[in-house]
Amino acid sequence: MDKLLQLLKFNDKGLIPAIIQDEKSGEVLTLCYMTKEALEKTLDEGKVYVFRRSKGRLMLKGETSGCTQSVKSLTIDCEGNSLLFKVDQLKAACHEGYFTCYFRKVDKEGKVEILGKRIFDPKDVYKSQ
Amino acid sequence: MDKLLQLLKFNDKGLIPAIIQDEKSGEVLTLCYMTKEALEKTLDEGKVYVFRRSKGRLMLKGETSGCTQSVKSLTIDCEGNSLLFKVDQLKAACHEGYFTCYFRKVDKEGKVEILGKRIFDPKDVYKSQ
Numbered sequence A, B: 001m002d003k004l005l006q007l008l009k010f011n012d013k014g015l016i017p018a019i020i021q022d023e024k025s026g027e028v029l030t031l032c033y034m035t036k037e038a039l040e041k042t043l044d045e046g047k048v049y050v051f052r053r054s055k056g057r058l059m060l061k062g063e064t065s066g067c068t069q070s071v072k073s074l075t076i077d078c079e080g081n082s083l084l085f086k087v088d089q090l091k092a093a094c095h096e097g098y099f100t101c102y103f104r105k106v107d108k109e110g111k112v113e114i115l116g117k118r119i120f121d122p123k124d125v126y127k128s129q
Helices: A002-006 A036-045 B002-006 B036-045
Strands: A016-022 A028-034 A049-052 A057-060 A069-076 A083-089 A104-106 A112-114 B016-022 B028-034 B049-052 B057-060 B069-076 B083-089 B104-106 B112-114
Touching (some): A028 A083, A028 B016, A036 A049, A036 A057, B028 B036, B028 B083, B036 B057, B036 B069
Parallel strands (some): A016 A083, B016 B083
Antiparallel strands (some): A016 A028, A028 A049, A049 A057, A069 B104, A104 A112, A104 B069, B016 B028, B028 B049, B104 B112
16 A cells, blocks of 8 residues: 555645546546545445545445445546546435436536436435434 | 636635546546636636646646647536536647546556556657746
């Protein structure tokens, strides 16, 4: 792990951004942030773990919804500033129930067009929270 | 532009991360950062402008190399924390001469495998710098 960490630059909060892309469809699913610990756990277990900034803790992506992401490959950018994981996405990546978090197409005027359909209803999935 | 900006959250440095994806191949090319000004210029001109943190200024992506990125679409994530641009990439996105900045596949031990081939030689493109 040390040799990998030498290739990477974590920011002043100890985080590195990680782009998550669905391997099969090529769709970009989400952008998350990892600590060294999150990266190590992700590589050890083969499932994406993120540092959830709003909760201040390490979480398995899909911990509540069951929509986990199985890691297929990891590439790093030319400067070691960010990560790109290709994954196999279970059901849907977005807490709003869409396959990808990038389901809102926008233009300069702020007009929003919703792309794709809801795969699950957030009210059912997160009702106990 | 104001309505679009209301949907977005810029960080405490006035930046928002933008994932750049090649529309045709689906390859993720790079992760950059935009100020409000960079986003506006990108949407006005249809070419990606970035806030280059190392230089502290707004730059046309590909200003030196000529490898510009023509914007095809913009989507935003569910929380308005990041942008995803699909683009038409001229030649290559990476200053190292590769099509994508994510040309290094890595494993937990830090072993690096280079994906793809160099499209241009950085020494030729950046020789005057």
